[in-house]
Amino acid sequence: MSPVSHIDFAALTLLEALDLAILIEDEARERYLEFAEQLETHHTEESAQFFSFMASNEEKHHRELAARRKALFGDAPVTVSRSQIFDIEAPELSEVAVFMSPRDALLVAQRAETKAYAFFASAVIHVDNAEVKALFSELAQEEIEHQALVQAELDKLPADDGFAASDFADGPVEQD
């Protein structure tokens, strides 16, 4: 169950690497938006707002990378596609739960940032191009910074109340 397919990291050009990084941000933004929508529908407002905030962060990263691409390569065509990546920085679909606490939501983001770091850190080993190597190292470093930001938010929250989201879900009910 590899998260990437058909990517030859050794032959990756800077343009392709930038496009992949943009697609990774897009995927994460869409997933966070989807989570926000799911939780809004199911009355879990605080965590929905947090996921909306994360989506706007991913959008910001997308814009930064896109500006860099434009400056370096103008309107050169995109030669990589979304079908080549899956769940690199996007939290896993099953991570969201009805009535999840803001702490749980932050932990979801934390795991996603850790996952993204692992991707860039392991990919950089297989890269030959020096510019791509520098880009992936930079992106891996950014993921570490994001983890620290999420951790700082986690530290501000009061201690867990001991409830899990599943405590609020309906279980089997005996019928009289």
Place this chain on the structure above:
Amino acid sequence: MADSALAPSNESVALTAKDFKSELKPIWCPGCGDYGVLQAIYRALAAIGRPPHEVAFISGIGCSSRIPGYTTAYGFNSVHGRALPIAQGVKLANPDLLVLVSGGDGDGFSIGGGHVAHAIRRNIDLTYIVMDNQIYGLTKGQLSPTSPKGLVTATSMFGSLERPINPLLYTLAYGAGYVAQGTPSDMKGLAEIIEEAIRYPGFSFVNIQSPCVTYGDESGQAKAHRERAKSLASMGHDAADRLKAMDLAQAYGEELYTGVFYRDPNPTETYEAQIALRHSALKGKGPHREEIVDMFLQRLSAE
């Protein structure tokens, strides 16, 4: 192998998954496996490249049967258990449409169980996608036909006494030409088997272990799937070997095998192809479809 799924389209515009996403927002429980299935379907349809107006999505009733509304394709959220008969009618009325059918294990193997065998034996070119969560989730967690023996639910407080139906063995036994299984825990793999099922020229069946996060058993959740899933391709399974596929399918409920169990290397002629041949053979010997409709309408007005 003929690529019937691609045949009728004259449009060559590159499509993305987003082209198949409708404005309607899913109301499944957060974390439901069906979100992943929906994403995989979007991806598979984009890879197929047929525009939404050349696709029809037919479903029955249940959580997973809501899927047609979440796509931009034609859709019919029909009657409980009757998705397959309606889909067969749609395909026969307009063979150029790419017809997909979705539903849950209850819709497909309990209430609509009788229809599966007949859809398979007719071999109409449909792709039947079952989101198998082993429970009736929409109605708050009753036993379904694929619930494991011993499962405690709202209707089996002391554990189910019934053995589950095995959807893989069932469809293989009736002669389905393409049988696969996936899980949204491996969405990339799932999108690939759905795409392949659509491309298969004949009846194709994809069983998806889609976790019910609210009423489902712990062993059926995404995390457990990631730990349990074993890819048939990595096991070296030859998907052209039907008997081996049946042998592997017997592990349903115990092992979580993902990928293609069986793909008929020599697909048999579809029902609609046989109809076209018969029409051709009977040309001039019987009334055209339009004439039959006219006769029917005249008779109706006479009554």
